[in-house]
Amino acid sequence: MKAVSVQNIKKSYKSVQALNDISFDVEQGEIYGIIGPDGAGKTSLFRILTTLLLADSGNATVDGLDIVKDYKEIRNRIGYMPGRFSLYQDLSVEENLEFFATVFNTTIQENYHLIKDIYQQIEPFKDRKAGKLSGGMKQKLALCCALIHKPAVLFLDEPTTGVDPVSRKEFWDMLKKLKEQNITILVSTPYMDEAKLCDRIALIQNGSFLDVETPQNIIKRYPEILWSVQSDDMYKLLKDLRNHSMIKTCFAFGEVHHITVNKDFSINELNKYLANSGHTGIDIHEIKPSIEDCYMLLAQNEKQ
Amino acid sequence: MNETVIHTEKLTKKFGNFTAVDNISFSVEKGEIFGFLGANGAGKTTAMRMLCGLSYPSSGKGFVAGYDISKQQEAVKKSIGYMSQKFSLYEDLKVWENIRLFGGIYGMKEKTIETKTAQTLEELGFAKERNTLVKELPLGWKQKLAFSVSIFHEPKIVFLDEPTGGVDPATRRQFWELIYQAANRGITVFVTTHYMDEAEYCNRISIMVDGKIEALDTPKNLRHRFNAKNMDEVFQQLARKAKRSDN
Numbered sequence: 001m002k003a004v005s006v007q008n009i010k011k012s013y014k015s016v017q018a019l020n021d022i023s024f025d026v027e028q029g030e031i032y033g034i035i036g037p038d039g040a041g042k043t044s045l046f047r048i049l050t051t052l053l054l055a056d057s058g059n060a061t062v063d064g065l066d067i068v069k070d071y072k073e074i075r076n077r078i079g080y081m082p083g084r085f086s087l088y089q090d091l092s093v094e095e096n097l098e099f100f101a102t103v104f105n106t107t108i109q110e111n112y113h114l115i116k117d118i119y120q121q122i123e124p125f126k127d128r129k130a131g132k133l134s135g136g137m138k139q140k141l142a143l144c145c146a147l148i149h150k151p152a153v154l155f156l157d158e159p160t161t162g163v164d165p166v167s168r169k170e171f172w173d174m175l176k177k178l179k180e181q182n183i184t185i186l187v188s189t190p191y192m193d194e195a196k197l198c199d200r201i202a203l204i205q206n207g208s209f210l211d212v213e214t215p216q217n218i219i220k221r222y223p224e225i226l227w228s229v230q231s232d233d234m235y236k237l238l239k240d241l242r243n244h245s246m247i248k249t250c251f252a253f254g255e256v257h258h259i260t261v262n263k264d265f266s267i268n269e270l271n272k273y274l275a276n277s278g279h280t281g282i283d284i285h286e287i288k289p290s291i292e293d294c295y296m297l298l299a300q301n302e303k304q
Numbered sequence: 305m306n307e308t309v310i311h312t313e314k315l316t317k318k319f320g321n322f323t324a325v326d327n328i329s330f331s332v333e334k335g336e337i338f339g340f341l342g343a344n345g346a347g348k349t350t351a352m353r354m355l356c357g358l359s360y361p362s363s364g365k366g367f368v369a370g371y372d373i374s375k376q377q378e379a380v381k382k383s384i385g386y387m388s389q390k391f392s393l394y395e396d397l398k399v400w401e402n403i404r405l406f407g408g409i410y411g412m413k414e415k416t417i418e419t420k421t422a423q424t425l426e427e428l429g430f431a432k433e434r435n436t437l438v439k440e441l442p443l444g445w446k447q448k449l450a451f452s453v454s455i456f457h458e459p460k461i462v463f464l465d466e467p468t469g470g471v472d473p474a475t476r477r478q479f480w481e482l483i484y485q486a487a488n489r490g491i492t493v494f495v496t497t498h499y500m501d502e503a504e505y506c507n508r509i510s511i512m513v514d515g516k517i518e519a520l521d522t523p524k525n526l527r528h529r530f531n532a533k534n535m536d537e538v539f540q541q542l543a544r545k546a547k548r549s550d551n
Contacts, residue, residue: 037472038443135344161469164343164498165536166543190470193501193536205472235484251477252484254504254535255523292501296473 001064003028003153003184004049009058011044011207018044019055020207026153026186026200031179033198034188035295041207042188043083046157049186050080063152076104079146083158085138089131093122093141096130097148104149114181115144118174136167143174147183154178156187160194172197192292203295210298215291222289222297224248224260229270231279240277246270251296258293307334309460309492310355314364317350324350326515327364332508334460337483337493339503342512343543348496349465351512355494356463357381369460382410385454388465392450395439399430402438403453410457424452444475451482455491462486464495468502480505500536511539513546 004026011019019041026032034042047053049062051071060067063077087096097119101108112119122140125133130141139159146154156175160168172194175185187198195201196215203210203218211218231237234257241250241259246269248260267284274282310332317325325347332338342348353359355368357377366373369383393402400421407417425431428448438446447468455462464483468476483505487493495506503509503523510520519526519542523535530538 037475038470040472162466162498164543165500165539166343166546168498169540191499192473235481235488238481238484251474252480252505254501292473299472299474 001028002026002061003030004032004060004062004186006049006060007058009045009048009055009060011041011048011053011055017207019048022058022207022209024202024209024212026184028184029179029182030199031175031185031187031197033195033201034186034204035190035192035195035201035291036188036204037190040204042204043157044207045204046080046082046155046186046188050078050155051075076149077152079149079151079154081142081146081154081156081159083161085142087130087138087142087145090129092127092129093133094126096141097144100145101148106149108148111148111150114147114150114178117177118147119144135163136170139163139167139171140174143171147178151183153184153186156185158188158190160189160191168194192290192295195291201291203291203298205299205302208302210295210302218291218294219289222294224289224297226287226289226293227259227261227267228253228256228283228285228287229259229274230256230281230283231274232281233279236277237274237279240274240279244270244273249297249300253292258287258289260297308332309334309370310338310366310368310494312355312364312366315351315354315361315366316363317347317354317359318362323515325354328512328515328517329364330510330517330520332461332492332494334492335487335490336508337487337495337506339506339509340494340496340512341500341503341509341539342496343546345548346512346543346546347515348512352463352465352494352496355380356384356386383460385457385459385462386465387450387454387462387467389447389467389469390465393438393446393453396437398435398437399425399441399449400434402449403456406453407456412457420456424456428452444471444479447471448475448479448482451479451486455486459491461492461494464493466497467495468497468499476502500534500539503535503539509535511542513542514548518542518545 002025007023009019009022036042048055049060051067051074062074065074097108118140122137160171200214202212238252238257241247241257246262246265248262250257250259270284271282308331313329314327315325316327340348354361354366354373357373357380361374368380371379373380403421404417425434468479483493497503508522510517526538530541532538
């Protein structure tokens with residue numbers, strides 16, 4: 001049995017097509033990433049699968065149960081961490097956790113082993129009101145509350161948005177540990193660098209999946225040769241690169257620019273051209289694409 | 305010759321006996337893209353509020369665009385622009401109304417606002433959206449427009465507080481190109497971000513840990529010094545030393 005199975009889900013709001021014929025399967029125990037920018041449809045998809053929103057058409061099962069017919073049973077079997085902090089701000093850390101345990105007819109003790117590693121980090125503050133926690137701690141508490149009834153499938157909607165890099169890394173380490181407990185995790189993120197931490201990813205744009213694969217295979221399938229170019233004047237470099245007919249695409253990527261090139265490309269030629277345009281400190285070399293390069297190429301092809 | 309547009313000496317802010325910003329001293333040059341990084345609770349926002357003339361230092365000195373941040377806060381505010389992901393534009397106003405409002409707040413002449421609005425919208429490729437309500441624009445467009453509005457009055461410095469969260473990769477790049485363009489024109493860009501790939505766009509970066517600036521250099525030098533592949537590794541090494549988080 002698939003942990004999640006989705007066939008032809010569609011959803012629109014007035015004139016906006018939020019989800020356009022989405023189909024995919026998630027295996028048990030998999031960390032499955034839905035990756036795309038704000039407004040791509042990630043939250044609508046999560047709300048449909050967690051039985052909080054009805055699709056216009058299509059079917060889906062979660063843990064083998066139908067999202068429409070069996071919605072009550074599904075709610076018992078899943079954990080959901082919405083994008084917005086949704087715990088009770090006026091309850092303490094411990095009270096929040098107790099509340100969620102009670103709602104699901106269980107106790108903190110019964111499943112303490114699941115949350116132990118995470119909860120221990122916030123336990124020193126268990127009497128603090130949830131509203132007074134830092135971003136990283138709120139996130140840990142929310143994860144504990146979503147786990148306390150030992151869900152079969154965990155839905156995490158942008159758990160790392162607005163969180164600093166250290167807390168982000170800790171969060172992903174926690175997810176890896178949960179995976180070892182055989183909990184299936186669906187996680188969405190707008191940040192491409194988190195893709196490599198998932199077993200498989202779906203790249204989503206404007207309500208459609210651009211591709212579904214392991215991160216490694218998405219990178220392997222990148223059809224272009226990618227070059228990194230650098231000089232002492234990066235803004236001028238961007239304009240100069242775009243002006244040359246050898247260059248197919250050129251995008252800023254932090255300290256360097258990434259370019260894809262036409263058949264007539266030669267590295268010597270480009271070196272000469274850039275030097276003649278007054279550039280110093282030129283460095284050109286071939287690089288491996290990142291998920292972000294792949295996303296941009298797929299997104300562009302989709303538009304054409 | 306280089307011109308210093310931000311300069312602080314032992315700048316400090318205390319709340320009761322908690323030192324949010326602890327003796328920070330640094331300078332930013334004209335036209336520089338300066339990344340201001342730190343974990344949640346490291347003191348970034350407090351420091352930025354002082355630099356924007358919104359909060360008085362407890363001790364130490366700071367100058368922004370030549371004005372004293374302790375004594376000339378109104379002059380500081382007039383010389384800077386500000387944009388954040390959380391707040392930037394009024395959703396219920398049209399595109400041109402937003403520009404008109406911010407231009408007016410900064411005391412620009414009606415005529416200037418008019419010509420410059422047309423020019424800005426043209427450059428952004430938004431001429432058709434002049435009368436669109438901001439809430440109807442896609443997120444990426446909003447962010448690009450918000451940035452253009454924040455530098456509409458030609459400030460010496462623009463402060464960007466996590467400007468690009470959640471924006472798609474292609475638009476994020478267009479956004480950074482606007483930043484390059486502004487810096488190229490001599491506008492200094494002071495930017496905070498949690499995303500380390502963005503830090504690498506900056507000319508120099510400072511990393512705050514527990515209220516202090518623990519490192520300040522070019523991304524390249526920082527990577528060398530910390531023997532790291534990328535800025536994320538540099539950040540992890542430094543920020544993990546933090547004793548406090550914002551709890």
